[in-house]
Amino acid sequence: MSTAMPFDAGTSLMSDTTAAVRTAGLTLRERYLPQARGVSLSEVVEEIHANDDAVLDVLREPLLRARPGSRWADDELAGGALPPGEWWVVDPAEGNINHVHGMADWAVTATLVRDNQPVLTVVHLPLTGDTYTAVAGGGARLDGLPLKVSAKSDLSAALTGTGQARPGEDHRVFRRIGESVTAMLAGGLVVRVSVPATLQLIHVAAGRMDAFWQFSDVRSGLVAGALLVAEAGGTVTDLAGKPWHTGSRDFLAAAPGIHPAALTVLSSIA
Structure with a gap:
């Protein structure tokens, strides 16, 4: 965004x-x-x-x-x-x-x-x-x-997070969540999987976490955190690296030094 x-x-x-x-x-x-x-x-x-x-x-x-x-x-x-x-x-x-x-x-x-x-x-x-x-x-x-986002630039030191947006997502979304967690566990330090999104995104905005992603377009769970992270100096895109907006189908908010590596890991999850 x-x-x-x-x-x-x-x-x-x-x-x-x-x-x-x-x-x-x-x-x-x-x-x-x-x-x-x-x-x-x-x-x-x-x-x-x-x-x-x-x-x-x-x-x-x-x-x-x-x-x-x-x-x-x-x-x-x-x-x-x-x-x-x-x-x-x-x-x-x-x-x-x-x-x-x-x-x-x-x-x-x-x-x-x-x-x-x-x-x-x-x-x-x-x-x-x-x-x-x-x-x-x-x-x-x-x-x-x-608020100011994390100054980290090494994904291997990053605390990241994700979670489901709503009950009853289809199995493709569940599979992507699982594969992305596995990939980020290999690339990063620790992955939190929890709900709700906003409670993780405020940690990204405050520099306590380094990135959050979600395979979803549920507006109410993303709009507040997206603005907080962006205004705290973070980068907010979809998983193709394009600026995020409410019509985007997926979401990544991260510290600028972490975003490129996180995007590389996550963009491969089809």
Whole structure:
């Protein structure tokens, strides 16, 4: 992706977005229990939908009000390009599966996408209180402090990560994930395989991880992290090395010194 065209967020859009996401985070935190909820698949799915509904009830209207004329991308598991204009791509419980199993890796995200490029994002982690923000052309921050990607240039020293984007991917995607993990284990140092994507991408933006890839076009799991990594000085492309956008079919975000070698390893996974 490219941030060559800075986005003018005005004086209040970032503060309004941050306030809305943090308020939504309180709702999600109130629903959190440090143990698994639901035993059967139907019970787990019911808990996931209940989380989404509760958070969306407090998130949708403030965001649409904060950016008059913007529209709402309803399906958080959808992929592909959006129609022209400005769209809110939101995950009310990024890492929802972790939340309903009593784990700590979950967040609330809201990203404004203009013409298929993310231009403003807020990622809030309610359990820690951390808030990651980025504006196209304006840098990436954690609680107001600038973020910078890793300075590594040797893939053999790299901590990388991947994961599935949604349940029920087809077997070709599962095979590509497995083959890519094997290839990166041979080329890199350590590979994390986990969900959700955003919780790995904030580590890439902060320089704690060196690369993240995914064989998916699920927008809500990628737009926030893509902007954070790019604005922290990282490189974000598809697995053909072309600039990433919401219509891309796969994804790689990495520190600039790691990206070429990671792309070489991953682009061979057909």
